Amino acid sequence: MIYRETGQFKANYQDDQALFPIAQDRYVILAVLLVTFAVVPLLLNQYWLNAILLPFLIYALAALGLNILTGYCGQLSLGTGAFMAVGAFSVFKLMTAIPELGFIPLVILSGLITAAVGTLFGLPSLRIKGFYLAVATLAAQFFLIWLFNKVGWFFNYNATGMITSPPMTLFGVIVTGPSADPVAKYYLVAGFVALFALFAKNITRGRIGRNWMAIRDMDIAAELIGVRPLIAKLSAFAVSSFYVGMAGALYFAVWLGSAEPTEAFDINQSFLVLFMIIIGGLGSVLGSFLGAAFMVTMPILLKNIMVDGLGTDTALAAHIEIITIGVLIIGFLIVEPHGLARLWRIAKEKMRLWPFPH
Amino acid sequence: MIFFIEVVLSGLMAGVMYSLVALGFVLIFKASGIFNFAQGVMALFAALTLVGLMEKFGMPIWLAIIGTIAVMIALAWAIERFMLRPLVNQEPIILFMATIGLAYVLEGMGDILWGSDVKMLDLGIPQGASDWMLDSFDIYIEKLEIFAAATAAVMVTFLAIFFQKTRIGRALRAVADDHQAALSVGISLNTIWVIVWSVAGIVALVAGIMWGSKSGVQFSLSLIALKALPVLILGGFTSVPGAIIGGMIIGVGEKVAEIYLGPIIGGAIENWFAYMLALAFLLFRPQGLFGERIIERV
């Protein structure tokens, strides 16, 4: 079937406003969902699920969150790692305090707590812009990590300062902690991510998303046509932190199983998620997924090539790896500063017109 | 009281170090609008190169310093040629991300070239307490810190003269004020960028030497960049005096808080205190220490 919109007439605005107005796009997304939920768990082994797909999905959720704030609302944040930590420590406290609520509500609750914290740290955005704000979000990064390290209450006063995820079940299957079943974990995370990606798409194409983008593109004009910067910016911080917080909760409780704040949520984590949205595409839901896929698989690929393939010494390989990542990032920014999502859109344009060049 | 003065003095000295790193940031931001996240790693890289040249090639100090300056200039050239030029006219955030990429590259390169173990940097800078201060005022202060402060003062004076009096310096300021205007009177942006990144590289070398002499050359040196960032919010991204005064305020505030506030709330507060101080300050003066109020137009 040729990718084309000819012959697909839209008789009302409802059809034109649909999520995927072109039929072929709908088939593609259905196929992706089918593969995600039906084929992948059958075909892939535990290594693939645990080492690649789980982190990919969880980082995609975090990237989605940061993309809402930075890509849609234009507020640069370097505190993603710390907000993931808020989600992780919230879910840990909740899992140990009120496990009877069930795991999914607890993750959502952790997201809400992170949203509150994120809004608080978003307050400076009302007075400062751009890189000044970015530096201010570093305050959140350093302060929160310090707090989780110092205050015993957060890690239930255990001697190591680490938090460990207690086992919790969902429909009778263990989904958290070391004894959890990889396939169950995968289904849980994939379900979460698919659902909240849909919500993000809906929010960003409606009034609230437009107001965010208006603030991003021209804040003064936005204010003069009635967008309130206070509400737009703080809501972006809240929604963004909600997503990042849930990602942090899943990252700790489902993927890592145990975490220590200075290592699992340090500033490099913030940069990693920022790289994902830049490489994937700012202001694009699809881009968040593409960027997460790229940044999760690339280091694994590099390591496999160098250590297993070429037999490079591990320490040297680690150095070469970070150089390569650095070079790739710079190269990528030079080739396509608008990210993978833009490449995908150009490819679609080309397909739509195929076989004609214009 | 003596103890308090000691605390303040040592805060001032630490502040000078922050100022040195912040100065590198300001130079690049002023001339190109780029938020150079790699400034801290540049300090590490410069210090590593210096130690490497001395240890591996047995160079005398003066030759190693000249060699390192040459390396930093070559680096500036490479950065301009392979990173800035292809990225010209991109959004600031893209350039910022590119400098994070650069930080990764420099970090990896420094490790591969010179090894990742902690190295001592001994340039014969006097160590230990200043006897004179101890004898005359009963105040304990490190000679190294006095030396660092003096170096910073010389550095700033030198830069001020460079910007005010030399042709290149004036061209740099012209670029900072308006890229297009600078282009239209025939100033080559490419050359300007190489110069400004070279100067920032040399400033990074000085910062690297000071920190390296104090606590050895190691990876954590690149993290001082993170401590210099609050200085920027305080002093403004484009103000040289802002970087200096801001560094002092942060240095003193941090030391005082560490000594007097730290024990009360659990210690190790130096990682975030400077940020909170800068943020609190911003609430009252959003334009920073020396920034002017911006009149927004539509």
Add this chain to the structure above:
Amino acid sequence: MIEHKIGGEMLKVENISLSFGIMKVLDDISFDIKRGEIRSIIGPNGAGKSSMLNVINGFYHPQQGSITFKGETRKQMAPHVAASHGIARTFQNIALFKGMSTLDNIMTGRNLKMKTNLFWQALHIGPARTEELENREAAERIIDFLDIQAIRKKPVGKLPYGLQKRVELGRALAAEPELLLLDEPMAGMNSEEKEDMCRFVLDVNSEFGTTIALIEHDMAVVMDLSDRVLVLDYGKQLADGLPDEVRNNQTVIDAYLGIPHEQD
């Protein structure tokens, strides 16, 4: 000049003075705008015309004077309050949301008409969906009115200048304003585009009954369109009156018009 439905006083500006530091931008300006009229503000560059509009919709806060809009007197109001009371505007240097499509820009202009909360928006069902569709219809009416159907889904940053100006007018109209402030809507246009824009301004005024405050440099356009003209020069009020009075006012001629402008 068109004889039509000019009503009572809608906006009254009294003794407004505005300065930035030592620079006096507006000096004791007083005038009014009547419901339904097209009110032009002219003057050389730097006369304070744009600043006057910025004061009216609350972006600049004058040091002295007061503004009475629809019977309510204020010293100043926040921009979003002005917007919600029915003041919309376009800008001298186009201030569109460049990363968004024409349709999204116009829909953003309707943001004050939309109320559904985050929850419904995330689900995109029920009230959120209905609201989105209703407002889409309203936005499409404006798109039809301005004849920009073909660029509906194009990012505005890449549109030619004349079309951007038109989209910006569309975004302001989307709010269904009572008072529309137009800051040089025809600057940089060729005569054909100017004609189109003039027709839109007149149509907006007569069809929607929108009151219009217009800043424009093209004297022929100003004299043809306006009901009354206010002349500013270096922040001072030079003259105020009917187009013919202003045209023949000696002070205005000396300060601004120079020689009487070629007519028709």
